[in-house]
Amino acid sequence: MRRRGGPTAEEEYLESLWTFEDEYAGSAAQVPILAKSQVFQRSAQQDVHKDEGSGTGALSTLRPQPKVPDVVPMWQTCQGDKPAMRDAEELRREFDDVIHNLEQRRDDFEAATLEATKARALESKIEEEIRSLRDEEDTLLVKQPPATERMLKVRQWVAGCEAALAEQREMVEARELEVEAAAARLRAAEAELDFLADARQALDMTLASEADARRDVAQALAAREERAAKGYVAKLEREADRLDQLAVTQQRLKESQIQAAREAAEKAQQWLKKGMERVRRNMVKGREVVAAQNEARRMAVIGLKDNLARVREEVAHKAALYRQLQKQKQEVQDKEFQDLIERGLNPYEIHRKKDMEAQVTRQRAALQERIVARKMIIAEQLAKEEAAHQRELQVREAERQAAIQFQREMGRAASEAKTDEYMKNTTVNHSVLLDPTGRMPIDPSQAVVAKTNTFGSGRSTQALLDRMTQKHPDIKAKDLLVPVKYRSVEETDSDEETSDESLDNGRVKPAMTERSGYTTATGFTQQSASQFHASDQDGDLGVRDKIKSGDWKQLETRKLSKLERSMLEAAKTRHKEGIAAPKSMMGKDFGGDAFITTPAIVEFKDFDVGQTYTAKVIITNRSYAKNTFRVLEVPPEYGSVLEASYDLPGHLATGVSANVMLTFTPKANEDISTHVDMLAETGPFQIPVRCLTKKASLKTSTKAVNFGPGVILGESATRSFSLINEGALEVEFSITPVRHEQYMEPVEGKGQEASPSKPTLRIGQGVSQAGSEPLEALPFTIYQPHGTVPGYKQTTITVRFAPSAGITSHQRLRINYRVPGQKRLQVPSDIVDLEGMGRDVPVFLERSVIDFRCVMVDHTYREKLVVRNGANTAMKVSVPNRPDVADYFEFSPNFGFVQAGETFPITILFKPRTSILTQCARFLEEAEGGGSVLKVPMKVTVPDQKLPVTFTLLARVTTTDLIFTPAKLDFGPCVVGEATGVVVRIRNPSALPQAFGCTNLPAGIGVFPNHGFGYILPGEAIERIVTFQPPISGPQNLNLTARTLAGRTFNLPATAFGVQPTLRLSHNKIEFPATPVNDETSVSVVLYNTSGSPQAFEFGVPPDSGLKFHPHVGEVPAGSSLRIQIDYAPLPDEEPEEESEEEEQKLPSQPAKPGSKAQPPHHSPTPSSPPDKSNKPKLTKKKSKRVGGVPTIDEREEQERGSTPPKDGEGDDGVAQADQDSNAWYRWQQHSIPCFIRPPDYTPEASAIPSTTAKLAGTLQGSPGGGKSSEGTSPATAKGGAGRNKSVQALHLAVTTCAVQPDIILRSDLNWIEDKRCYELDFGPVPVGQRVTRSIELLNQGTEPAPLKALPLDHRELFAVVNAWRLLKPGGRFRSLLAFTPQHRASYLEMLTISSDRTRIRLALKGQGISPELRLEPATLTTTGLDLGDVYKNESAQATFSVINVCPFPLSFSMKFNGVPNHNLQNRPAFFCRPSEGTLAQGEKCEVTLVFRPSSQRPYFQDMLQVHVPNQHDQLVIPVKGRCWEEGLYVSGPEYPHPHDDPFMERQLATLAQDVLVTQQQQQQAAAAAASAASTGAAAGAGASKGGSKTPSKGGGPASASSPASAAAAMHGSGLGPPSQIEPVPPLGVVQMAPSPPPTRRLVMKLKGHLYLGETATMVFEVGSLRSSTNGASAGEFLLDEVPQVARAAGWSVDPQRVALGAGDKKPVTVRYAAPQDAHAGMAAFFGHAEAMELSVGATLKGCSPPPPTPEGRRVLLVFKVTLQPGTRAPGEALPPGVTPVPAEGEPPPLPSKGTGSTRLAGSRK
Secondary structure, eight states: OOOSSSOOHHHHHHHHHHHHHHHHHOOSOOOOSSTTOHHHHHHHHSOOOOSTTTOOOOOOOSOOOTTOTTOOOGGGOOOTTHHHHHHHHHHHHHHHHHHHHHHHHHHHHHHHHHHHHHHHHHHHHHHHHHHHHHHHHHHHHHOSSOOHHHHHHHHHHHHHHHHHHHHHHHHHHHHHHHHHHHHHHHHHHHHHHHHTHHHHHHHHHHHHHHHHHHHHHHHHHHHHHHHHHHHHHHHHHHHHHHHHHHHHHHHHHHHHHHHHHHHHHHHHHHHHHHHHHHHHHHHHHHHHHHHHHHHHHHHHHHHHHHHHHHHHHHHHHHHHHHHHHHHHHHHHHHHHHHHHHHHTOOHHHHHHHHHHHHHHHHHHHHHHHHHHHHHHHHHHHHHHHHHHHHHHHHHHHHHHHHHHHHHHHHSHHHHHHHHHHHHHHHBSSOOSOSOTTSOSOOOHHHHBOOOOTTTTTTOOOHHHHHHHHHHOTTSOOOOTTSOGGGSOHHHHHHHHHHHHHTEETTEEOOEEEEETTEEEEEOOOHHHHHHHHHHTSSOOSOHHHHHHTTSOOOOOOOOOOHHHHHHHHHHHHHHHHHHOOOOEETTEEOOSOSEEEESSSEEEESOOTTOOEEEEEEEEEOSSSOBOEEEEEOOGGGTTTEEEEOOOOOOBOTTOEEEEEEEEOOOSSOOEEEEEEEEETTEEEEEEEEEEOOOOOEEESOSEEEOOSOEETTOOEEEEEEEEEOSSSOEEEEEEEOOTTTOOOOOOOOSSOOOTTSOSOOOOSOOOOSSSSOEEETTEEEEOOEEEEOTTOEEEEEEEEOOSSSSEEEEEEEEEEEOTTOTTOOOOOEEEEEEEEEESSSEEESOSEEEEEEEETTOOEEEEEEEEEOSSSOEEEEOOOOGGGTTTEEEESSEEEEOTTOEEEEEEEEOOOTTHHHHTGGGEEEOTTSSEEEEEEEEEBOTTOSSOEEEEEEEEEEOOOOEEESSSEEEEEEETTSOEEEEEEEEOOSSSOEEEEEOSOOTTEEEESGGGOEEEOTTOEEEEEEEEOOSSSEEEEEEEEEEETTSOEEEEEEEEEEEOOSEEESOSEEEEEEEETTOOEEEEEEEEEOSSSOEEEEEOOOTTSOEEEESSEEEEOTTOEEEEEEEEOOOOOOOOOOOOHHHHHHGGGOOOOTTSOOOOOOOOOOOOOOOOTTOOOOBOOOOOOBOSSSOOOOOHHHHHHSOOOOOTTBOTTSOBOOOSSGGGOEEEEEEEEEEEEOOTTOOTTSOOOOOSHHHHHOOOSSSTTTOOOTTSOOOOOHHHHHHHHHHOEEEEEEEEEEEEOOSEEEOSOOEEETTTTEEEEEEEEEETTOOEEEEEEEEEOSSSOEEOEEOOOOTTOSEEEOSOOOEEOTTOEEEEEEEEOOOSSSEEEEEEEEEOSSOEEEEEEEEEEEOSOEEEESTTHHHHOEEEEEEETTOOEEEEEEEEEOSSSOEEEEEEEOSOOOBOTTSOBSEEEESOEEEEOTTOEEEEEEEEOOSSOEEEEEEEEEEEOTTOSSOEEEEEEEEEESSSEEEEOSSOOOOOSSTTOHHHHHHHHHHHHHHHHHOSOHHHHHHHHHHHHHHHHHHHHHOOOOOOOTTOOOTTOOOHHHHHHOOOOTTOOOGGGOOOOOOOSSOOOSOOOOOOEEEEEEOSSOEETTOEEEEEEEEEEOOOSSSOOOOEEEEEOOOOHHHHHHTEEEEOSEEEEOTTOEEEEEEEEEOOSSOOTTSGGGGTOOEEEEEEEEEEEEESSSOOSSTTOEEEEEEEEEEEESSOOOTTOOOOTTEEOOOOTTOOOOOOOTTOHHHHOOOOOO
16 A cells, blocks of 8 residues: 555665666766656556556656656655546446446346246146146046045145145246346346446546556656666676675685695694604503513413422322322231131121221210310300490490480570570570560561671661671671672782681681571581582582682582492482381282371360470371381471470381370460371371460351241240350450441342331440340340350350331341450451341231242142241131132132141142133233233131231143144155154244153154153254164055153154165264374275166265265176275364354254155254464364265254253353363264165166255155145155155165364474375485485374384385484474485385374375486487488588486586497598587586588498486487498488498408419419409409309308498388398409499398288388589489289289489389289198298489499399288287288278388388
């Protein structure tokens, strides 16, 4: 929008252009030439037009000059032409409106005409239906026996159709009137358009002139911009010069840096050299040390060897001695043995005794040794125990001394002494207690001499500074908080010196520390040192710096090592484990507190200061095993008043108790709530302790005192209430009434209304102040208004009510409390309300209005009328009944006696009937909410009371009816096995809600929802879906019964027609799991065909449901099945469009058509607000649309009443209430998908398979089955049902879906592929072998941690996940790196699936591996190659192609020829390129010229040109070829054969020449040898001219090589065979020394493939003439010899036989062979063998430049070969190129077109 007071953005842009123009042209000012133009002035005031045809606002390209008076700036131009432009705009807009109105009127006219046509067609259809029914009626009249039932039905149908016809005719008349009105409006619009035609023409002319003016302005703008651009270019050039200078400066700087780097490198080399020398010296020393160590080890080994030898010698010597001793012993024993035998003794017995005695002796010795050793051990143990006992005694003594010392220094007495000392030093008056009573308010700042918060901040008062200086005279004040720059130098130096002096020999001297106004000496302990080390283990700041800074005053110790730290942590862990250990019993661990305390909470209640209280706590072990406990500590702040004492209990068994005594000595009147910490073997526990002071807690027994239903005037009543004191303090109370101005509460009268002249409340004027005198607050009197309530007791207060008027009296009392002696203790006051009612008469009613509320007819209701007697005597009462209501109201009993002060109940029976509304019409009154209310006035008669007691009976009578629409149900055709539904509308005309239920339902009938039970509000109309699943096929009649709790019964008749389907589904119900948005879930069902014919089907998938069926349309063969895949891909939540009010009003009033499938009314789902910026979407529960078949359970009550009672988890608006997080969102839908079956008699003219619910509903109003009768029903006959069975058959599939919000979402901006349901991550082109990474970000928007995982990728790791997947916390983000490493030059695609427990994200990874690549133009060069054509010898031909660099980096290329080396005779290449190499930048293009320059005649030159690029994957190879001729005429084919080894017999000619030279040297006579050589050459030439003979060569050359002339003609074209099939002519035998006639060239052409009888083969060769660039060109001629008669008879023909060639012409010659239809006996095909058919014919080449060597011309022999197969070609066999099939019988053979490619190609390479 243009700013009126300043330049716009366009003008600022033009200003910048002027600046460049001034710099370029140097002119100071230019006068704008278009400033005053009309277009310029208009554009300055108009906004940019957006309407079509107006264009854009014109802008001036001229610079405004303030010095020129005629020039006006663009934003200050006049507004004179603005009205003209505005008129044109308004005219154009008016013209557009007229055209739009005309189009709209035309559309209305067409729509009205169409509606009228439809109405007439429907009228005709109804008339035709009536005629058919009349005919049927006439037929039934004459039919015998008469069909009475059928006649009645036909007449009923006729009546219904006639009524519909009358309505339709009225509709036709209305439609015709609408057509006439639309035509009139159309004519009026056309007249208005004609009226504006001239104005439109003038507008066009105005716009054309404006366009011309704008064009002129645009030209001027272009000129200005061009000049400005030149100035801008000059500025850029100056900038480029500046940049060049800057580059020079940078280059100098780089050189200086390089020089500095070189110097540094030299220094580094010197340092390295010194280091290497030092290393070498160390290595020498190391070798010496190693040698010495090796020598020492060698000597040690030698010594060990000597020691071993010596030990072996000693062992051998000892063994020899042992053997000698044993030998001697054995000899002694033998001698003794013989002596015993000689003496006659038993030697064995004697030796046995000796052995036994020796053994006993040894055992005794061993026993004595053990006894001595045991004594020594016992003595040592006793010594150790004695030492331990002495140490224990020392420890106990030390502990006793320490306890004594502790009590002396830290005990209660010492603590109190320190506290007293502290109080004396701190307080101003030097007193221990400031206020012994505790009542005096104390200000700490006035009572103590402690520092305030201003001390040390620079804001302290001088008095505080003086006081602190006087208190601490030895300490000098330091301005520590003052910045260093403001401090004095002397003080700073002195601080540093003091800090340094404090560190003496690693120890800190004791320093004085100020704290809370007193001085304490602090030292440095081992514990503080350990804490110091623990806090500074990882720090780098030295201890000295920290001590100087004043943070710590600690010793400087060494840093703990890693081992010491680990040992310290292990010791801490062991200590922690030793404190508590779990107790287990039989594998069960005990949890909780191991001990329970009795009482659970220790209370010291109502204590007095200075007294001592003791409480006993019983502690019981309740753990699984024995346990013990000990008291840890009492909280330090309560250590002086609370003390715990106990005896060490030892281990307590389970269930055993111990006692702990708690002593409480209060010192202040304050409440204490604390605990005593205890420790057991299983862990710590606590004993709660609560100390409560004396309190005062008052309450009243009631908050309101009511004197009952009434007190008779002149009498009084008494009530009382109590004041309860739940505290220990005595409390004084006083009762005062609340004045009227303080208590303004409205008074509601009860019973009889109060008189307006009498006051409702009056407070007595005199209030007694004495405690014994009552307090009067008329009409209430309060006795004992003042008094005292002792502790833990209560006091009763009595109130008397004596009314003086028949009104309701209220009085509020305020009760104030005060504790004697404690003024500061505030007790809240209480309020008690007094209420009493005065009665004028003794007999009255508790309720004057008896309201029966809303009642139903034909029911009985009871109510009580309570009569109360306030008098002192019994009273008689009676209730007379009114005659007009006596039939409906009864009183039981109608009279009685009411005792004094008692009540008398009377029962009222109310029996409403329908007639009460007419019989008691005079008692009816309008109610506030609508309707009428029965109001009957009644009275109670009291004989002893003059004033009667009146009351009123109220009731609202309503009906118990329910209205069902339609009254009769018609289900129409129903598929067996599926349920078909009809919507039934139920309306409650009653004023009361009614509960109903459908009971005793017939088989197959179902009512939804709630199985036919429901609740209807008054005036509400709800819908229920009645479904029927036929068990059998055929017509069926049913009856539906509905009952209400009011005792009413309603019957609904129903009809249906069962249809047997031809297709069957494997499942009728599918429930999809919860599927996240942008994910997909698939299931399958099977469709079975049970019929004997194929069945076509189509699924009607609802739009925007996210469901896809594959296939959704198809055909199932007979007796087979077809699998149907169902995919569910939920769509993101979108806010649905709201329906119009008209549709909502029509929705509940349209009942379902009888005979059609039920369809719920279309409605928008419950709207849900879209997610806001805070990502807190609401939980939405959407409803589904029914497509057909069984309807979904839809909450129709919401449509009727607007709202329903909220369900669990739902709100009132239908939106489920859930946590405001992303996982709370879900969308539940239920669909019924129809599967339509095409009927067997389906024809294209018939209606198509219905695919929507509108087609399925069958809304034709004129059909017998669909017409609407006057009662709202239209029964369907069996015939009609059968007809519909043939037209519509459908199965239904219930599908339930649930879409949820994914817990893991992708935060990266990636492309979403809708059809693949995945994201796309494109790495782009990447060079082969290079690795590129991309990152994606995942967000967990759920409420639970999500473990991330992914399916494995390809093992080649083309795509890879760099970092590992982790557990993603709620709200956390995770960035994953993905890598792409191409291995080949190709495009890659792989799917990465990232999943959690609830979400799956599919990621399509794309990338392209690129390598250095050049592209050729044209792109077909590598396949087609370059054909340089036919050229003369030593002349050249050129071809051009382009090389383009398509890579994003520069490339170098070179041209190489890698094919067969076809060099010229001068050893020069026949092909070369210009340029042969180069370098191309990105996107650069280079033209390359290929030159073909042969220097010798050859039938072909062929090579492979390679465009070589380093590291390129695909090689660029271009086949190149050409031919060279020495003569002007030639014969060839369009294609080239494979290269021949030696086509020009160069090696053979060289061998022959060598042989001739050897032969000449051996000859004796030179002349004879030369003549012999000449004759030999002539003979060889003659033999070569004849052909057919083959002479082997001496030099081993190829015997079948062709001559140069024959090789030139041996080119196989489209009809030639491979080179192996070219028949060469005999080679030259000797070197031709003399000229000879040119040899005859031979061209062999063979059809590729086989030919069968009756087919025709065609071969084509070419003759051409060359055009020389030096010798010019001339005409030539090709003459073909006449084809022999035998060949023509065999089927050979050549056309043309003579060809005239101009300079540079090339013409084809066609050879055709037509095989005979039948083989004769002279053919090999007759006998079933293949036969080679051959034609040889000569030709002559004449003319051209240079001409042939002879005037007769060049002779050429042409040979054509065809292989003829017997029989006919197999059906389906492909025809070879150039073969024409056998013509049909009676059809002439087709003539092939000349020069076409399809007939010229007769062979191909092998």
